[in-house]
Amino acid sequence: MSETEIFQVGPPMPQIGSVEPDSDFSIRVTWAGNANTALPTTIDLAPIILTYKFYKPLRDNPELFRTVHISNEGRAIAWGSNDEIDIPATAIEHLASEVDAGP
DSSP states (O other): OOTTOOOOOSSOOOOEEEEEEOSTTEEEEEESTTTTTTSOSEEEOHHHHTTOGGGHHHHHOHHHHTTOEEEGGGTEEEETTTTOEEEEHHHHHHHHHHHHHOO
């Protein structure tokens, strides 16, 4: 085993192919590759944005919310010119799967 070998533990991280703002605290995403094709493409981020203080700037500034973009090679989405605020793709995938599963 060399020092540079990488071992994958668990399922691969989801990767976002594209993201754009939708309405209020929702985004439209496409997933990279064939992964997550069964998940909804419009995802409401309100459960995260309205719960944690870290996301307060997004609650207070609709213009900032509209700056959403992909970061970390599709492993997250971010807002602001320096990616000051971000959400990992795993959290987005989790929200999407909850919506897909329904009540």
